[in-house]
Amino acid sequence: MSFEPKIVGFLCHWCSYTGADLAGTSRIKYAPNVRPIRVMCSGRIEPGLVIKAFENGADAVLICGCHPGDCHYSEGNYKTMRRVPFLHRLLEEYGISRERLRLEWVSASEGQRFAEIVNEMTETARRLGPCRIRESIALDPAVR
Numbered sequence: 795m796s797f798e799p800k801i802v803g804f805l806c807h808w809c810s811y812t813g814a815d816l817a818g819t820s821r822i823k824y825a826p827n828v829r830p831i832r833v834m835c836s837g838r839i840e841p842g843l844v845i846k847a848f849e850n851g852a853d854a855v856l857i858c859g860c861h862p863g864d865c866h867y868s869e870g871n872y873k874t875m876r877r878v879p880f881l882h883r884l885l886e887e888y889g890i891s892r893e894r895l896r897l898e899w900v901s902a903s904e905g906q907r908f909a910e911i912v913n914e915m916t917e918t919a920r921r922l923g924p925c926r927i928r929e930s931i932a933l934d935p936a937v938r
């Protein structure tokens with residue numbers, strides 16, 4: 795049986811969730827691997843939420859927010875922009891590829907773009923195989 799990755803998608807309410815909704819209402823076909831979680835702003839996504847998603851079985855995490863300059867809370871997406879490189883380094887500390895965490899800007903009118911991102915990310919996660927972060931964290935003496 796082929797491996798089908800589980801991808802947690804944190805989507806900001808104002809742009810990206812609406813973009814994902816547009817993909818659906820436009821009947822654009824794309825991989826069903828993303829479990830969307832609507833948040834009011836991408837800036838709401840604290841690093842702990844991303845790690846928790848991986849710990850609870852996500853093979854990849856997708857964060858989507860409004861394009862820079864378009865955040866409905868002025869600068870939430872700039873916070874996200876700064877957090878993701880930190881999270882990439884943290885994941886690598888656990889031997890997890892940074893490709894498993896992706897940040898993208900998707901506006902409410904970009905349903906097609908959302909579908910393409912999901913398809914690309916699903917392919918990446920399939921290639922990488924199941925995420926083993928739980929085993930890595932269990933071996934970390936700082937966490938035990």
Ligand code: FES
Nearest residue numbers: 806835859860866
């Ligand atoms: S409201 Fe969309 S990223 Fe802030």
